[in-house]
Amino acid sequence: MPLGAVIWLAFEPAGDVWSHLVATVLPNAVVTTIWLLLGVGLVTGVIGVGCAWLVTAYRFPGRALFDWALLLPLAVPTYIAAFAAVELADYTGPAQTLLRAVFGFTSRRDYWFPDVRTLGGAIAVLSLVLYPYVYLSARASFLMQSAGVLEVARTLGAKPLRVFLRVALPLARPAIVVGMSLAMMECLNDIGAVQYLGVQTLTVAIYDTWLNRSSLAGAAQISVAMLAVVFLIVTIERLARRRQRFHATTTRMSVVHARPLGPIAAVFATLACALPFLAGFVLPVLVLGRAASYRLDTLSDPALIDAGIKSFGLAVVAGLVTVAGGAAIAYALRLSRARWLRPVAAVAGIGYAVPGTVLALGILIPLAGLDGIIARAARDYLGLSTGLLLAGSGVGLVYAYLVRFLAVSFGNVETGFSKLSPHLDMAARTLGRTATGTLRDVLAPLLKPAILTAGLIVFVEVMKELPATILLRPFNFETLATTVFAAASREQFEDGAIAALLIVAVGLVPVIVLARTSAARGFGAATRGPDGGDRSGL
Numbered sequence: 001m002p003l004g005a006v007i008w009l010a011f012e013p014a015g016d017v018w019s020h021l022v023a024t025v026l027p028n029a030v031v032t033t034i035w036l037l038l039g040v041g042l043v044t045g046v047i048g049v050g051c052a053w054l055v056t057a058y059r060f061p062g063r064a065l066f067d068w069a070l071l072l073p074l075a076v077p078t079y080i081a082a083f084a085a086v087e088l089a090d091y092t093g094p095a096q097t098l099l100r101a102v103f104g105f106t107s108r109r110d111y112w113f114p115d116v117r118t119l120g121g122a123i124a125v126l127s128l129v130l131y132p133y134v135y136l137s138a139r140a141s142f143l144m145q146s147a148g149v150l151e152v153a154r155t156l157g158a159k160p161l162r163v164f165l166r167v168a169l170p171l172a173r174p175a176i177v178v179g180m181s182l183a184m185m186e187c188l189n190d191i192g193a194v195q196y197l198g199v200q201t202l203t204v205a206i207y208d209t210w211l212n213r214s215s216l217a218g219a220a221q222i223s224v225a226m227l228a229v230v231f232l233i234v235t236i237e238r239l240a241r242r243r244q245r246f247h248a249t250t251t252r253m254s255v256v257h258a259r260p261l262g263p264i265a266a267v268f269a270t271l272a273c274a275l276p277f278l279a280g281f282v283l284p285v286l287v288l289g290r291a292a293s294y295r296l297d298t299l300s301d302p303a304l305i306d307a308g309i310k311s312f313g314l315a316v317v318a319g320l321v322t323v324a325g326g327a328a329i330a331y332a333l334r335l336s337r338a339r340w341l342r343p344v345a346a347v348a349g350i351g352y353a354v355p356g357t358v359l360a361l362g363i364l365i366p367l368a369g370l371d372g373i374i375a376r377a378a379r380d381y382l383g384l385s386t387g388l389l390l391a392g393s394g395v396g397l398v399y400a401y402l403v404r405f406l407a408v409s410f411g412n413v414e415t416g417f418s419k420l421s422p423h424l425d426m427a428a429r430t431l432g433r434t435a436t437g438t439l440r441d442v443l444a445p446l447l448k449p450a451i452l453t454a455g456l457i458v459f460v461e462v463m464k465e466l467p468a469t470i471l472l473r474p475f476n477f478e479t480l481a482t483t484v485f486a487a488a489s490r491e492q493f494e495d496g497a498i499a500a501l502l503i504v505a506v507g508l509v510p511v512i513v514l515a516r517t518s519a520a521r522g523f524g525a526a527t528r529g530p531d532g533g534d535r536s537g538l
Contacts (some may be wrong), residue, residue, distance in 0.1 A: 002362025002403055003227070003354070009220035009365055017215040021205070021222065029205045029222075032119060033229065036194070036201060037184045039123035040130060044183040047127065047276050048134025049176055053164060054273060056142040059258045060266040066273040068512075071136070073129045073280030075507030077464040077481070079192025080500045081129045082122075083488045084284035086196065087291060089116045094290075122199045126190065128280035130183040137179035141172035181233055188230065189355040191467040192485050202226045203467065206357045210471070216361070223358040230353050285504060291497035298498050304483065308502065311479040314394065315462040318401035319455045325402060326409025326454060327447075331439055334417050334425070349407030356467030359400050363472065367396045392474045400468040405461050409454040416450025417443075456510045463506050 054060070055067050073081075089095050096113055105111050115121060145168060153163045169176075191203045202222055210219040261269055298304055329345050351359060371390050378384040390396060420443060428438040444451070466481045473482065480499040487496030 001366055002351070002359050004362075005365040006220050006223050006227070006358060006362040009217060009361070010224045012217040012220070017209065017213055017218040018221060021209065021218055025200070025205050025209075026222065026225070029200050029202050030225070032199060033188070033201045033203075033226075035119060036122060036126075036199065037187060037229075037233075039119075040126050040187045041180045041184050043123060043127035044131040044134045045176060045180050047131040048136075048179060049138045049169070049172075051131075051273050051276060052135050052138035052142055053168065054269050056139060057164075057168075057258060058265075058269060059260045060269040062270050062273065063258070066277065069277050069281075070273060071132050071511050072277065072508070074132045075504050075511045076129045076281060076284050077192075077466070077503060077507070078126055078129055078186070078190045079196065079466055079481075079488075080288070080484060080503065081280070081284050082116075082125050082193035082196050083484070083493050083496075083500070084287040085116050085121070085125045087287050087493055088283060089114070117198045119199055122194055122197045125197065126187050126193060127183075128276060129284075130186055131276060131280070133182040133186070134176060134179035137175040137182075138172055141175035142168060145171050177236075181236070184233055185230065185353050185355075188226070188233075189357075189467060191357060191470070192481075192488075196488055202229070203355055203357050206361065207467075207471070210357075210361065216364075219361055223361055226355060226358060230355070234353055285501075288497050288501050288504065291494040292501050295494050295497055298495070303478065304499060307478045307480050307483045307499065310477065311463055311481070314397060314401070314479065315459045318398050318405070318462045319459040321398060322402050322405050322409045322458045323413070323451060323455045325406055326411075327413045327451065329406075329410050330414040330417050331443075333414070334422075335435055345410065349410055351403035352405065352407035354404075356400070356404060356465060356469075357471060359403055360468045360471035363396055363400050363403070364391075367391050367399070388474075391472075394474060394477070396472045397469060400472055401458070401462050401465065404465070404468060405458045408457050408461065412450050412454035412457070413447065416447045420446055453510075453513065456513065460507050460510050463503055 051066070051070050055063055055070070076084075087093055091108060099105065099111065099113065103111070116125065149171070150163055150167060153167045158166065188201075188203065190201075191207055194201050195204050195207070202225065206219045206222050206226070209215050209222060260266075329348060333341055333345060367390055368388075371386075371388050374389050375386050378386045424442055424446075425438055428442045429435075433441060463479075464481060466485060469479055470482050470485060473479070478486070480503050483499040484496035484503070487493055487499075
């Protein structure tokens, strides 16, 4: 329905706004978006694949730490990473202040320092917090490769680099493309980071056209162009693994054993894994901690407490609704073998691939129409004035979260179902249980880990979500994410540092759970993504 609403709205006349956008805004926004996606895809691929191969194939100092620490940047939302990067690299920030103190520079003209508020800066900042998507997928794929295949290549005279490039990398290519696609879609969804860094993407153009130019039709037309980019990414990802099939020729597959590195190579491997972890997690947290230390008095601020309560309440409600929806779809697929169900489930989960700004625009139209129907009915039959009953109560936000994160819930629950034998259902049914009774009494207790994991991931994603929240929130409704965004927009990042630290702290919970689960299962766990493809470890 949201996608249909966006397409329908795009056919509405936009007046002079559309001609202005085509002439001045869209060409630059499209080119910038493409370069941003290509840059983030390339950098996350290099970092994620490189670190995954080093941790999987070699032994070096700190390997056990980096095995899970490389996942921690997932806990840092992109917009918080951008705010922290500007605070760190700004003229008055600690990086340039230290540089001036060490070399005796007196002004900015005396030295060169990279500017974060550029396209290159945005690519670097986003890549440092999104590379774990590629790392997870590549790590899982490398661990599931047979050591025998790699040993055969070595016995035929292939050097370590050639073994990686000609054997391990091609085998892992489908998983790598999946991870890069996820990172690029998260990049496309971002609005806080790119806007703060001064990069004009299609997402920012939608936001600006909707709120500043008051043109829903113009925003919808830009959204359709963005949807074309999204489905192009999804299509490329599907085509990249369409004919990729690798099967073991024996059930006794040997796993890859890490080989020790020499002293010099071990130092470089340690540095290669330490830099993304330090730049993507440690430095942002230190910057946040430094900024928060100046605003400890805000811990008792009623506005911050209220934003925290609203964020927590929204995340809990959205988590319950989304997990229930994902479980319903997964159980429907388990009960019925109808061929049309799988495509329908894939369509239901496509919201994860759609940017939050586009979803917000598509949800606003049907929600406003339904609010109008309810208001007229209440006035005509009950004599009551309800106002914006749905849009003004946060229902629209919960609906947006449901559409956005249904694929996450469905993927985790479906994976849990796949591990339960169909004989359990058959036995329960022969003993008189209905389909609902079987789910309640037999399957649900066994699915508890999968359900809790799904709920936890959705909970944290809702806590971090900014684009849909900032566009669909009721009047005077602030969450932790919008509090951070508002403070940074006023160039008063310290005012939102406590809220940012709370978001990062909450985000650490599922990352730690994911790291422990992945380590216990050898990074072999896989779930299903919005298009039905494997999302190893996600």
